[in-house]
Amino acid sequence: MQIPRFPKAVFASLVGIVSMTATVDASCTVTRNGSGGILLKGTVLTPEGAINDGQVVIGGQGLIECVGRNCFDQEQAVRVFDCSDSAIxxxxxxxxxxxxxxxxxxxEDIGERVDHRHDWRQGLRGFTRRETWRYRIVERYIQWGELRHLLSGTTSIIGGSMAPGLTRNLDFVDGLEAGLTAPTAYxxxxxxxxxxxxxxEGDCNYGPSAVTRQEVSALNSFVAHVAEGIDGAAENEFRCLSDRSFDLSAENERSGRSTDIVLxxxxxxxxxxLTNRDLDLVASHGAKIVWSPRSNISLYGKTLDITSVLNKGIVVALGTDWLPSGSASLQREIACAAQVAGEHLKKPLPAKSLWKMVTINAAKVAGMDDNIGELSPGKVADIVVFSGAAPDPFAMATNSDQSTVELILRGGKILLADDGIGNLSLSDCERVDIGGRSKRLCLSEELDIPFSRFASEMKKRGIYPAVLPPLPASEPTCIPTR
Ligand SMILES: [Zn+2]
Known part of the structure; x- marks a missing residue:
């Protein structure tokens, strides 16, 4: 569904121009303020490895022009960020x-761990119904949720709904933002x-509008909830979508038969x-998995044995699921993924594997790896710079929180910059305190209200904050119970 846009209000006059004096130390500093593009210098994270003393050049169109060690020596014309101690x-x-x-x-954790999503959704089989809220879509709240993710270093979301501006919405043509074009993810x-x-169990007599292989194969990417639960009824869903001969008897013209959408x-x-055999099928057909460990664990008490999934060669990306049972940010989802792999499965995941799950693998899930998810020439300049002191540069990204996000660019446009970076000559930015660090939010084209006013409005209504501490309030558990 598409959501109507807000009327644009006069943001600039409310915020004015903020003077750009450095007030805190940051490991990134701006050393030149040209207008012909951007040059970032620092440790560049790529799927092939980290490039120390690397450079990323962003052209005026918001596309990456060069990534490497020696790609640019014409610093006079561009804005130069020296981020030698940071990860790009x-x-x-x-x-x-x-x-x-x-x-x-x-x-609230009432101690119940259910067997299938319908148990908590509908209160089936003696379980408590948890979905008691009235379903309504309020664009203000969506904006606020997107802000929470954006401040956590997320520049793109597949989220089922959208607000214009802020993060890219990869499942809506109107939400793709500059630099990306259809087709979208579904x-x-x-x-x-x-x-x-x-x-x-034992047949596929689901609703009359179940998807068909034909519909799915026509899409750019299809990202679907399947087998959300731990019992036979959950596994049955995968069988009905992966084995054409499993149920050959139709209920009516459209429904009742199994199909095969493992594409x-x-x-x-x-x-x-999914069983071991199911996962082998996913691997052999090149299908992918979106992993939401915190939501799995808080609802069902367990999550996938991710090491064996990865060992089969399956591309895995992370998703937060939603605020009620999942993580408030991808940073917290990464923390849960690392925790469950290291402490529960006793098979720690390297920082780089976790990082790929929120960058290149995620772009592949969206069917947009030609344009996002990797820093390489021709891709859009959606870039986050993380400060930190980890010996592994990938861990600077994966062990981050909102306070360690120094710079956020979407399509080469600066949306957030740590105050310590120095004089950026940007107008219409607003200072916000995040974990004791002053950040400039430059969202005058994204929001029709100053952030500070937005925040106090949301606080008054008791809405979950967009600015998160390192451990967000009331975070659902990441400790498996079965
Ligand atoms: Zn979901």
């Missing part, structure tokens, strides 16, 4: 959100048309009930 990363891509629920606070919460709470343009969200 592609902006994070969140492949699974329900952003229209950004106003629903994390659910997010589907109920590919089997089972929203009413249909649980099946290279398909990503299975959660996929919690």
């Amino acid at each position: 990363s592609p902006g994070f891509i969140n492949t699974h959100e329900h952003i229209e629920f950004a106003h629903i606070a994390p659910l 997010a589907d919460t109920f590919p089997l048309d089972d929203a009413s709470g249909i649980l099946r 290279p343009n398909v990503s299975f969200v959660h996929a919690l009930a």
Whole structure:
């Protein structure tokens, strides 16, 4: 669905021009303020490895022109950032959100771990119904949710709903923002048309509008909830979508039969009930998995054995799922992923593997790896610079929180800059305190209200904050119980 745009209000007159005097130390500094493009110097994170003393050159059109050690010596004309002690990363891509629920606070942990999503959605089989809110879409709340993700280094979201500006919305043509064009990703919460709470085992008698292979194969990318649960009914969903001979008897013209949508343009969200054999099928057909460990663990008490999934060669991306049972940011989803792999599975994931799950792998899930998810020439300059002191530069990105985000660019446009970076000669920016650090938010074209006023409005209504401490309030558990 598409959401109407806000009327644009006069933002600049409310905020004015903020003087740009450095007030805190940052490891990045601006050394020249040309207008012909941007040169970032520092440790550049790429799928092939980190480039120490690297450079990223961004042209006037917001595209990356060069990445390497010696690609630019004409510094006079451009804005130069010396980020020698920082990590320069592609902006994070969140492949699974329900952003229209950004106003629903994390659910209280009542100790129940259910077997299938319909158990908590509908209160089936003796479980407590948790989805008690009235479903409504308020663009203000979506904007606020996108801000929470943006401030956490996320520049793109597949979120099922959207607000214009702020993060790119990869599942909406109107939400792609400058530099990206259709086709979009297609997010589907109920590919089997089972929203009413249909649980099946042994057949595929789900709703009348279940997806077909033909529909799915025509899409750029199809990102669908499948097998969100740990029981036979959850596994049955995958069988109905992967094995054409499993159920050959039709209920009517459209429904009742199994199909096979395990295709290279398909990503299975959660996929919690998949067996070893199912995962082999996903791997051999080049399909992908979107992993949301915190939401899996807080709802079902367990998540995928991610090491064996990765060992099969399956591309895995991370998604926060939503605020009620998932992570408030990809930074916190990474923290959960690292925790469950290291402490529960006893198979720690390298920082680079985690980083790929929110960059290049996520771009592949969206079907947009030609344009985002990697710093290389021709891609859009969606870039986040992280400060930190980790010996592994990838860990500077994966062990980050909002306070360590020094710079955010979307399509080469500066949306956030740590105050310590120095004089940027930017107008219409607003200072915001994030974890004791002063950041400049430059969102005059993104928001029709100053951030500070927006924040106090949301606080008055009791809406979850966009500025997060290192450990966000009421965060759902990441400790598996089964
Ligand atoms: Zn979901």
